[in-house]
Amino acid sequence: MKKVIIFLILGILLLPLPSLAFNEDFIISDNELEDYTSMTALEIQQFLSDHGSFLAYYADFYPKDGRFMQASEIIWRTAQDFKINPKFILVMLEKEQSLITYKSPVDRRLFWAMGYGVCDNCLLSHPLVAQFRGFSKQVYFAADRIRNTYLADLAKYGTTHTGMGPGISKIVDGKYWVTPANNATSILYTYTPHIAGNKSFYLVWKRWFSNIKHPDGSLLQDAVSGGIYLIQNGAKRPFLSKGAFISRFADTQVIMVGVDELKKYPDGFPIKFPDYSLLRDVAGKIYMTVGDQIRPFESYDVFKSIGFSPFEIEDVTQADLDGYAIGSQITQASGYPTGALLQHKPSGGVFWVYDGIKYPIWDKAIISARFSKYSRILADDEELNKFERGAPVKFPDGMLIKSKNDPAVYFVSSGKLRPVPSEDVFLAYGWEWENIIWTTDKVLGLYELGAPITLNDNQVQMQISTN
Secondary structure, three states: OOOOOOEEEOOEEEEEOOOOOOOOOOOOOHHHHHOOOOOOHHHHHHHHHHOOOHHHHOEEEOOOOOOEEEHHHHHHHHHHHHOOOHHHHHHHHHHHHOOOOOOOOOHHHHHOOOOOOOOOOOOOOOHHHHOOOOHHHHHHHHHHHHHHHHHHHHHHHOOOOOOOOOOOOEEEOOOEEEOOOOHHHHHHHHHOOOHHHHHHHHHHHHHHHOOOOOOOOOEEEEOOOOOEEEEEOOEEEEEOOHHHHHOOOOHHHEEEEOHHHHOOOOEOOOEOOOOOOEEEOOOOOEEEEEOOEEEEEOOHHHHHHHOOOHHHEEEOOHHHHOOOEEOOOEOOOOOOOOOEEEEEOOOOOEEEEEOOEEEEEOOHHHHHHHOOOOOEEEEOHHHHOOOEEOOOOOOOOOOEEEEOOOOOEEEEEOOEEEEEOOHHHHHHOOOOHHHEEEEOHHHHOOOEEOOOOOOOOOOOOOOOOOO
């Protein structure tokens, strides 16, 4: 997906980085680095708990005074002592050792929590390295180094000891030109002199501390409680049962997030009932749920004639029904009111038949995505001709799809294809490459093209400092 332009200068291959969502010259602002009041100790503790981190239950001795305290207080005290943003520390802990999202304690991760004092070729047993071993030492001395060495050098000399400084072009990883736009970016490259590591920092920062909101159709799972939510019309709709979820979606569509991310969305109407549930209101009217609609039966005789049993009916209150729209009435003429897959015997073509209409399916991947629980019913021309022909079936919202002939990846949202413009955007939203579904140009042509998905926080104007 990335395109690079290759320049040959003085026999050295130098690659300017692609202009994508990740700006290698401006990773975070100086204010974001030094905003040490951005979180309280209680908020840090809640953040760790919300992400299911074992650090929420971990404690250690604080290097400055030897006090035994929780990890959250160590992070907060360090932030105050060195005037470093606690959010910066949290992201570094995740970038270096995945300590925020990792569920179980592992000594190696804790001992080198911030990757401080460890170079690419260093022996961890060397005394000059081993002196910084331990969670609290890693957090404390990394922040100390940033404040009292990196920032001090930038203020005095305009560069860190590695030559990184605002407005100064340097080669990173032996091939990429980087020109830091500010002190924060200079410090990040001094601490981690690699593009990949700093991109990881950027993506975690974006995911946790920006205004990124997942598009409609996304399925988000609370990392602590396991609860799953559908993002719809900008709100989060909780699934109140496993059955309600699996009747409409697949586990592969779910993105694990922290509670803080879920707080970005207002609460929507809960999804309580599986599709095709039979509900009876207080007035005795019987309905069938289909997505966000409830379809009333024309009569009890129609209900029985279709083959439903009264033992399948669940009595509900009006409050249970308030979030549903009233759909079309189910009558005696409603063929396959719960849907069926009919396969044409001579041609092998498959149709989704629902409520008297047959909808052609142009790709087996759509069958897997939408109708994996249905068996195919062989049908001849006489049977299929009973049904009116409808529009071709498309992929449901929440799917990542692409054509074999086009490198673009799309997210299906509100029935439209929304392009994902770069790898950075893809990763920032927490998607997985293996969940992309391959389809055909013909299927993609069924959709209206929507707006590209972006990292939609307020863009900070970059000003390159000069000394």
